[in-house]
Amino acid sequence: MSGLQAIRTGTATCLTCGMLGSPIPRPVCKRCGSSLHFRKPNNIQRTWAYLIAAYVLYLPANLLPITITRSIFGTQHDTIMSGVVYLWHSGSWAISLIVFIASVVVPLLKLFSLTLLVISVQRRWCGEVMRRAKLYRILEAIGRWSMLDVYVVTILVALVRAESLATISPGSGVLAFAAVVILSMLAAMAFDPRLIWDPLDETQPKENVK
Amino acid sequence: MTSRSAPKQTLQTATACPECDLLVDGTTNSGHCSRCGARLYRQGRHSLDNTLALACSALVLLIAANAFPIVGLDIQGQRIETTVIGAAVSLWREEMGMVAILVLLSTTVLPLIELAGLVWMALPLRLGKRPPGFSWVFRVLHMAHPWAMIEVFIMGLLVALVKLTNVADVFAGAAAWCFGCVMLLLAILHTIVEPRDLWQAWEEAEQ
Amino acid sequence: MNLGKNSAASVTSNNFPTGNSRSRKELLIWIVPALAVLIAIGLAVQAVLMRGPEITIQFPTAEGLEVNKTKIKYKDVEIGMATSIALSDDQRSVKVTVAMAKQAESLLVKDSRFWIVRPRIGAGGISGLSTMLSGAFISIDPGSSHEPYHNFIGLDTPPLIVSGMSGRQFLLTADDLGSLDIGAPVYYRRIPVGRVVGYAMHPDGKAVSVRIFVDAPFDRFVTTASRFWHASGIDVSLDSEGVKMDIQSLVSLAVGGVAFTNSSDAKDVAMEEALAESEFPLFNDRTDALKVPDTLVQKFVLIFDESVRGLTVGSPVDFRGLPAGEVSRIDLDVRSAGADVTMAVEISLYPDRLASRQRDQSAQTQSSSSLRQIIDSMVVNGLRAQLRTANLLTGQRYVALDFFPKAKATQMNWAQTIPQLPTQAGSLDSLQDQLQSVVEAMHKTLEHTDKLVVNIDKNVIPELSATLIDARSTLNQAERVLASDSPTQLQLRDTLREVGRAATAVRDLADLLERHPQALITGRK
Numbered sequence: 001m002s003g004l005q006a007i008r009t010g011t012a013t014c015l016t017c018g019m020l021g022s023p024i025p026r027p028v029c030k031r032c033g034s035s036l037h038f039r040k041p042n043n044i045q046r047t048w049a050y051l052i053a054a055y056v057l058y059l060p061a062n063l064l065p066i067t068i069t070r071s072i073f074g075t076q077h078d079t080i081m082s083g084v085v086y087l088w089h090s091g092s093w094a095i096s097l098i099v100f101i102a103s104v105v106v107p108l109l110k111l112f113s114l115t116l117l118v119i120s121v122q123r124r125w126c127g128e129v130m131r132r133a134k135l136y137r138i139l140e141a142i143g144r145w146s147m148l149d150v151y152v153v154t155i156l157v158a159l160v161r162a163e164s165l166a167t168i169s170p171g172s173g174v175l176a177f178a179a180v181v182i183l184s185m186l187a188a189m190a191f192d193p194r195l196i197w198d199p200l201d202e203t204q205p206k207e208n209v210k
Numbered sequence: 211m212t213s214r215s216a217p218k219q220t221l222q223t224a225t226a227c228p229e230c231d232l233l234v235d236g237t238t239n240s241g242h243c244s245r246c247g248a249r250l251y252r253q254g255r256h257s258l259d260n261t262l263a264l265a266c267s268a269l270v271l272l273i274a275a276n277a278f279p280i281v282g283l284d285i286q287g288q289r290i291e292t293t294v295i296g297a298a299v300s301l302w303r304e305e306m307g308m309v310a311i312l313v314l315l316s317t318t319v320l321p322l323i324e325l326a327g328l329v330w331m332a333l334p335l336r337l338g339k340r341p342p343g344f345s346w347v348f349r350v351l352h353m354a355h356p357w358a359m360i361e362v363f364i365m366g367l368l369v370a371l372v373k374l375t376n377v378a379d380v381f382a383g384a385a386a387w388c389f390g391c392v393m394l395l396l397a398i399l400h401t402i403v404e405p406r407d408l409w410q411a412w413e414e415a416e417q
Numbered sequence: 418m419n420l421g422k423n424s425a426a427s428v429t430s431n432n433f434p435t436g437n438s439r440s441r442k443e444l445l446i447w448i449v450p451a452l453a454v455l456i457a458i459g460l461a462v463q464a465v466l467m468r469g470p471e472i473t474i475q476f477p478t479a480e481g482l483e484v485n486k487t488k489i490k491y492k493d494v495e496i497g498m499a500t501s502i503a504l505s506d507d508q509r510s511v512k513v514t515v516a517m518a519k520q521a522e523s524l525l526v527k528d529s530r531f532w533i534v535r536p537r538i539g540a541g542g543i544s545g546l547s548t549m550l551s552g553a554f555i556s557i558d559p560g561s562s563h564e565p566y567h568n569f570i571g572l573d574t575p576p577l578i579v580s581g582m583s584g585r586q587f588l589l590t591a592d593d594l595g596s597l598d599i600g601a602p603v604y605y606r607r608i609p610v611g612r613v614v615g616y617a618m619h620p621d622g623k624a625v626s627v628r629i630f631v632d633a634p635f636d637r638f639v640t641t642a643s644r645f646w647h648a649s650g651i652d653v654s655l656d657s658e659g660v661k662m663d664i665q666s667l668v669s670l671a672v673g674g675v676a677f678t679n680s681s682d683a684k685d686v687a688m689e690e691a692l693a694e695s696e697f698p699l700f701n702d703r704t705d706a707l708k709v710p711d712t713l714v715q716k717f718v719l720i721f722d723e724s725v726r727g728l729t730v731g732s733p734v735d736f737r738g739l740p741a742g743e744v745s746r747i748d749l750d751v752r753s754a755g756a757d758v759t760m761a762v763e764i765s766l767y768p769d770r771l772a773s774r775q776r777d778q779s780a781q782t783q784s785s786s787s788l789r790q791i792i793d794s795m796v797v798n799g800l801r802a803q804l805r806t807a808n809l810l811t812g813q814r815y816v817a818l819d820f821f822p823k824a825k826a827t828q829m830n831w832a833q834t835i836p837q838l839p840t841q842a843g844s845l846d847s848l849q850d851q852l853q854s855v856v857e858a859m860h861k862t863l864e865h866t867d868k869l870v871v872n873i874d875k876n877v878i879p880e881l882s883a884t885l886i887d888a889r890s891t892l893n894q895a896e897r898v899l900a901s902d903s904p905t906q907l908q909l910r911d912t913l914r915e916v917g918r919a920a921t922a923v924r925d926l927a928d929l930l931e932r933h934p935q936a937l938i939t940g941r942k
Contacts, residue, residue: 006226151366158297267453
């Protein structure tokens with residue numbers, strides 16, 4: 001599972017255009033001009049920062065209402081979970097499941113998985129490398145789907161504004177939830193997966209000293 | 211399509227895997243990293259023609275999709291329709307400015323930038339010239355790509371419609387179909403656009 | 418590591434095989450953008466074609482209106498939507514820009530009217546309640562002109578007549594508006610058949626002109642002989658004829674109304690339907706309206722020597738119970754250097770009213786000369802005018818023309834401009850006279866009472882006092898006899914003692930006999 005890493009040879013691959021280049025003397029890709037680094041700068045700190053912020057906002061995102069429905073029957077506050085429950089009770093089981101997975105399961109899983117990954121990288125864990133790599137790939141791919149509920153609220157608010165019959169306005173939970181999604185995406189983007197493989201190569205004899 | 215095509219596309223240049231930092235030379239046959247399996251290179255026919263054609267279509271449809279209402283509601287004879295931009299404006303009016311900006315960016319602005327950027331790059335290259343500001347446009351596209359979430363938006367739209375069918379008549383406007391097409395076209399585009407090919411074409415184009 | 422550029426064949430599609438024919442397959446892809454452009458153009462064209470004209474309407478207020486929500490409706494079909502609401506240039510009204518549907522183009526002519534339908538409570542009733550749920554909308558009444566128009570001024574209130582409502586409008590002229598208001602009903606035989614749609618002051622300020630709309634098919638009941646009157650509220654009249662109350666309906670009680678009828682005494686007047694916009698006078702009440710317009714008026718003056726309190730201008734002149742005219746003026750008549758002041762009451766007689774009772778069928782109209790003859794002969798027979806009390810409660814009076822056989826003979830002088838009818842002083846029927854007699858009777862009673870009292874004083878009293886003295890002496894004697902130490906008393910006491918002793922002895926005896934019954938025979942032991 002080991003091999004020669006570019007960092008050993010003093011080169012790094014540009015994450016934008018794929019060209020191999022050297023970040024020394026200037027950390028700039030010669031072809032496309034984007035910043036070039038051996039590893040993403042400050043990746044552990046930034047990942048942790050985004051993760052913690054996302055954790056902090058996760059609670060309000062689920063506890064605060066995301067929609068406030070005002071009608072002649074009164075005012076109703078709905079959170080993410082109550083929206084899922086409403087869909088389930090009204091018979092749209094598939095949609096209810098989709099929303100549940102996208103808005104409740106995925107963000108939580110993402111946060112936990114990323115935490116796991118960061119800790120494993122920090123502790124220079126050598127085990128389960130492939131699994132961790134694949135986990136990261138999955139996280140990057142599905143992260144964006146948590147934005148589902150935000151778009152649902154957007155459409156609801158835009159359509160249901162018959163003042164006398166019913167109006168839906170967004171609750172503060174939407175802001176928190178959108179922030180959670182954005183922060184988790186940023187956290188995943190800040191994390192450098194190459195760090196998963198680094199401990200492996202450190203046990204190898206070095207060819208070039210960095 | 212090259213005139214002397216190899217059975218499979220190759221990397222042509224050496225690079226390192228972005229996920230495990232493994233050095234890979236240009237003779238690798240598959241498009242994946244041998245150690246971690248990350249995709250290094252998209253296989254398949256990468257045609258600038260196709261890219262250009264699909265990007266143009268998607269651009270036109272995206273603009274059309276934003277000009278017409280995407281979805282409408284009929285409660286007790288009261289008809290309310292909204293365009294995508296109108297929906298973001300509604301959010302803005304409800305004191306959710308940040309979310310409104312986010313929605314607008316992710317559904318309209320960034321896809322627009324993506325498509326326009328693709329056309330900007332593909333058209334001159336197709337004609338053998340170097341597009342001005344190529345690397346800048348390239349970088350912008352690379353940054354914008356993860357945040358353009360049209361497919362999630364369509365899904366969210368569907369969920370909202372399902373929620374609303376219980377209480378009122380919902381109908382999809384012309385823009386909904388346009389948006390769906392844009393989503394499809396973008397998906398196809400992402401399978402046929404390979405950044406390295408673009409750079410290659412750039413290097414081979416006139417100064 | 419070698420980073421050199423690869424000079425291998427590029428992977429772009431720029432390298433074509435030699436020859437100028439492109440592969441057809443490559444061109445296929447361009448169908449996609451072509452399609453996309455077509456679709457986009459198609460949508461755009463459709464939107465433009467479907468777009469109808471854009472108009473502006475000025476309203477005094479934008480209450481209830483909302484951009485992109487408020488609709489224009491005609492016969493309940495949505496034909497437009499308000500796209501922008503802004504203050505007008507002079508900032509006194511609101512300019513609403515409306516995008517109309519294509520098929521509504523023909524409705525936008527010069528005299529089309531627009532108004533906002535909101536929940537409204539007014540004299541005509543409650544309307545527009547459904548807008549509380551659905552939001553206010555703008556309604557249109559298309560005009561009949563052929564001139565297309567795009568800048569309208571909206572109405573403040575919904576029009577009462579909408580084109581398409583069949584019926585006729587008429588103009589009524591009245592002294593004042595009374596309690597009428599827009600929307601007040603018009604009644605015929607107590608059925609509402611129309612409504613007041615407008616009113617305006619005459620330019621000279623001397624009358625009010627009220628415009629009414631009578632719905633079809635009732636508009637054909639308005640004839641040239643129709644009479645209109647205020648049917649507002651309750652008509653209570655308290656006059657020489659008594660108390661009269663008249664109401665049309667509860668609505669008219671609140672908002673007033675107008676009623677009309679066709680019955681008239683002149684039966685031979687042709688009853689043709691009145692043309693639209695005909696003018697009619699508006700009378701104050703039913704009685705006024707039904708009064709046959711008197712063609713002939715004869716004025717007379719009456720001189721009265723008594724107070725005319727209770728008589729007013731308009732008080733009726735009565736001929737043996739029949740209304741013959743009314744008082745038109747009351748004046749002071751000063752004659753002979755201020756010593757003798759009398760009342761001169763001018764009356765207007767309508768001989769037609771008397772004449773219609775005649776069985777004379779030959780002469781329909783009375784000429785003044787024949788009238789004079791009749792009056793002359795009646796005066797000779799004793800026709801006089803007299804003031805009588807009509808109503809005890811209110812003290813109203815009226816002028817009665819009646820025959821007084823015992824009246825002083827006199828003759829009519831027709832030379833004066835206003836001839837004078839002879840009068841007769843009031844009879845003892847008057848309340849005052851009655852009271853007078855009552856007072857006199859009381860007076861007599863008082864006199865009698867006075868005499869009675871004097872009599873009592875003189876004769877009865879001395880005898881009474883003598884009787885009293887005798888009584889007193891008798892009492893004194895009785896007292897002496899009954900005093901406690903009088904010999905009678907002493908004797909009485911002794912007697913009583915004896916009786917007591919005797920009683921005791923008897924009792925003892927009784928006891929003994931009870932115990933020893935044989936003691937009666939054997940004696941006591």
